[in-house]
Amino acid sequence: MNKTDDTDLISRFNSGEVSAFEELVLKYQDKIYTLCRYMLRNIHDAEDAAQDVFFKAYRNLKDFKPEASFYTWLYRIGINTCHDYRRKSFSASSFLQSLSGGITSPSDQSLFDTTPERLHELKETRKSIEFALAQMPEKLRAVIVLREIEELTYEEIAEVLNSSIGTVKSRISRAREMLREILIKKI
Amino acid sequence: MKCRSARKMMSALIDGELRPAEKESLTRHIQDCGDCRKLHHEMLAVHDLFTAAGQHKAPQGFSKKVMAELRTERKSYSETFA
Ligand SMILES: [Zn+2]
Numbered sequence: 001m002n003k004t005d006d007t008d009l010i011s012r013f014n015s016g017e018v019s020a021f022e023e024l025v026l027k028y029q030d031k032i033y034t035l036c037r038y039m040l041r042n043i044h045d046a047e048d049a050a051q052d053v054f055f056k057a058y059r060n061l062k063d064f065k066p067e068a069s070f071y072t073w074l075y076r077i078g079i080n081t082c083h084d085y086r087r088k089s090f091s092a093s094s095f096l097q098s099l100s101g102g103i104t105s106p107s108d109q110s111l112f113d114t115t116p117e118r119l120h121e122l123k124e125t126r127k128s129i130e131f132a133l134a135q136m137p138e139k140l141r142a143v144i145v146l147r148e149i150e151e152l153t154y155e156e157i158a159e160v161l162n163s164s165i166g167t168v169k170s171r172i173s174r175a176r177e178m179l180r181e182i183l184i185k186k187i
Numbered sequence: 188m189k190c191r192s193a194r195k196m197m198s199a200l201i202d203g204e205l206r207p208a209e210k211e212s213l214t215r216h217i218q219d220c221g222d223c224r225k226l227h228h229e230m231l232a233v234h235d236l237f238t239a240a241g242q243h244k245a246p247q248g249f250s251k252k253v254m255a256e257l258r259t260e261r262k263s264y265s266e267t268f269a
Binding site for chain 2 (some may be wrong): 018019021022025026029031033034037045047050051054055058068121122125128129144147148149150153154169172173176179180183184
């Protein structure tokens with residue numbers, strides 16, 4: 001993730017060029033949407049949450065400190081937004097959807113260009129991951145999604161969560177132990 | 188190296204977050220110890236599962252929706268405070 005490009009886009013945005021913000025959305029939309037999908041499980045909540053992340057970023061971008069990385073700042077908004085969504089919208093519909101294992105939808109863009117066998121395999125894999133993540137405490141879910149799915153380093157994750165590298169390291173380790181317990185029986 | 192410390196470091200090995208000396212002694216322990224080797228394999232299997240699951244793509248028209256919403260917001264803001 002290129003910090004110079006982001007800094008440039010942010011200063012263009014802050015000097016009134018709104019289209020610079022659209023470039024930031026395009027650059028990070030897949031990552032943020034992915035984060036929300038794995039954190040929330042419910043597809044509709046995930047899309048709403050991902051949109052909210054960018055609304056919040058838009059409103060607060062003028063307060064963003066250029067010495068930090070834009071993407072770790074954005075991920076922090078993402079984690080906090082997902083936290084709020086889980087608290088307020090554990091609605092009947094999302095509960096029912098999670099019971100039926102609603103991880104993939106027919107409109108999933110990422111599933112378009114693939115064979116039926118691969119598609120089935122991918123759906124099953126994602127279902128297992130979703131099933132396991134849903135059973136984990138939120139703090140462990142956040143670190144493992146940031147590490148395994150978003151592929152951030154320990155240092156970047158510490159920056160996102162505003163915690164120490166030591167804490168991140170031990171949480172990831174605990175998350176993996178737990179995932180192993182849940183998933184190895186299924187593989 | 189004892190199994191207890193090997194267990195603690197195993198996750199960081201998968202993430203490439205160990206110092207070279209730590210990596211070397213842990214790798215050697217894994218080669219020599221059946222229990223830790225099994226644990227390492229299982230952790231790698233979980234890691235591979237995540238790699239296979241991969242990233243999603245944002246729904247089509249996502250950025251357009253976001254920008255349209257922001258434009259409405261700015262418009263109603265300037266109408267209210269102009
Ligand atoms: Zn051992």
